Amino acid sequence: MLSLDSKINNKLSLRRAKDSFRSLVDYGSARIDFCSNDYLGFARNADLKRRIHERLEADIPPIGATGSRLISGNSHFCEALEAKIAEFHEAAAGLIFNSGYDANLGLLACLSDRNDTIIYDELAHASIRDGIRLSRSKAFSFRHNDLSDLEKKLQHAKEGARIIVVESIYSMDGDQAPLLEIHQIAEQYGAALIVDEAHATGVVGPQGKGLVVELGLTQKVFARIHTFGKALGCHGAIVLGNDNLRNYLINYARSFIYTTALPWDSLIAIDEAYQLLAHTQAQQQLVELQAHFKKVIPPAILANFIPAESPIKSLLIPGNQAAKKLAQSFAQQGIAIKAILAPTVPAGQERLRICLHSFNTLAEINTLAEILNQELC
Ligand SMILES: Cc1ncc(COP(=O)(O)O)c(C=O)c1O
Structure with a gap:
């Protein structure tokens, strides 16, 4: 009879063999965030943080x-x-x-x-x-x-x-x-x-x-x-x-x-x-950044993105290994981008999930475009 330990070990080995082993990564030190779902920068918004702290202090x-x-x-x-x-x-x-x-x-x-x-x-x-x-x-x-x-x-x-x-x-x-x-x-x-x-x-x-x-x-x-x-x-x-x-x-x-x-x-x-x-301008900034993204990504690469008007831009890079490798190239340059691998997405539809945020700068998007150009063209 297989012990529970052996059973989970086998399943983990299978994941490793398929290049789909999930592990935890701390993106905290990345210079540039193209990874989080913090689309409007609220999680890092200094005014918001201050107001929350003031309320918590006023009435603990x-x-x-x-x-x-x-x-x-x-x-x-x-x-x-x-x-x-x-x-x-x-x-x-x-x-x-x-x-x-x-x-x-x-x-x-x-x-x-x-x-x-x-x-x-x-x-x-x-x-x-x-x-x-x-x-x-x-x-x-x-x-x-x-x-x-x-x-x-x-x-x-x-x-x-x-x-x-x-x-x-x-x-x-x-x-x-x-x-x-x-x-x-x-x-x-x-x-x-x-x-x-x-x-x-x-x-x-x-x-x-x-x-x-x-x-x-x-x-x-x-x-x-x-x-x-x-x-x-x-x-x-x-x-x-x-x-x-x-x-x-x-x-x-x-x-x-x-x-x-x-x-x-x-x-x-x-x-x-x-x-x-109710009163932020962040959505407008996000719309403008998305327009810039479309302008600077080379058309041959843009063609491999899943068409979408939202801040989630998915670039198809078939194969777990290929998607992981490209995400690692970005990580080495201080840029957090998540590779989404099978089985999270169907095999063959592995991708880089690039999230744009209101706080990303035009220069950051230009850097993203340059790296994609170097790596893929
Ligand atoms: C479409 C959708 N629904 C629900 C959830 C779960 O939300 P939460 O992260 O608050 O648990 C997610 C999270 O990624 C999501 O993408």
């Missing part, structure tokens, strides 16, 4: 939340914050979860059962897939952003409730869902539409309110997930919907019920980040 809160929201971890402050964030995103209600992962897991696991069908984009985030798996519902993926495949899959779902799950901006490809069309199909088939706005939060729509607000679909979408760990530079997430959905999640979402709530400093940081979001 407990360190931790001391319990789950249903025991001792709730507060008027947290509920008022949820209402404020929901209003900002033009939703009736919201419920904060400890992370985007927890939000998707809790929401998707509890909404449906064996009789229902969830249809999700094949590039949906792992947290969406894991939530679907826990729900025990029938589930089909549809080809990425492919409306006719979505319809085909909906036609398979003959009984029970139908749920469609998409992201507004896909985390690895950086492209946008054709949400208006997806909404029309959802209406036609009587399906509930859930939109994960993790990478659109702060970046897409007026004041970064998201794609659902931008397209005027707030009354049409069943639930939205906004995360605070990306453009907002904080941590946590909120599920937006109607009051009924909020009550349902408080009663049934296990990743909400059975965990200690976010600590006070996180809630204060989220509150301050939303206040900054």
Whole structure:
């Protein structure tokens, strides 16, 4: 019989053999950040940091939340914050979860059962897939952003409730869902539409309110997930919907019920980040940088990027080894860029995921273009 130690050793050896062994890297010393999801620079924003520290010093809160929201971890402050964030995103209600992962897991696991069908984009985030798996519902993926495949899959779902799950901006490809069309199909088939706005939060729509607000679909979408760990530079997430959905999640979402709530400093940081979001110029700077990026990357290299208007620019470099090697060349020059390897993405679609931020300079983007030119042309 194989011992557990041997079993995990074999699996790790397999990863090493496929060049897909994951290890932790500290990018803290990198000179240039083309890697983090801190699209608007909020995590490093000096004014934001100062305001958060001032509030924490003015009224020193407990360190931790001391319990789950249903025991001792709730507060008027947290509920008022949820209402404020929901209003900002033009939703009736919201419920904060400890992370985007927890939000998707809790929401998707509890909404449906064996009789229902969830249809999700094949590039949906792992947290969406894991939530679907826990729900025990029938589930089909549809080809990425492919409306006719979505319809085909909906036609398979003959009984029970139908749920469609998409992201507004896909985390690895950086492209946008054709949400208006997806909404029309959802209406036609009587399906509930859930939109994960993790990478659109702060970046897409007026004041970064998201794609659902931008397209005027707030009354049409069943639930939205906004995360605070990306453009907002904080941590946590909120599920937006109607009051009924909020009550349902408080009663049934296990990743909400059975965990200690976010600590006070996180809630204060989220509150301050939303206040900054309402008047920051960072989105405009990001748009200008994206235009510069398109201008300076050599056309032959630009052709290998996955077409996307978001700050996530994915350059396809097939093969784990090749993608890793190119990321290492950047690292040697103090530039943090993450190679995304199989099995995180399908084999053959390994890539460098280059994230642009409002704080990147034109000179940094020029340097990026020069290195790509040297390495690839
Ligand atoms: C689309 C999407 N949803 C959810 C999450 C999870 O969010 P969090 O990092 O807050 O757990 C991520 C994180 O990468 C994501 O890309």
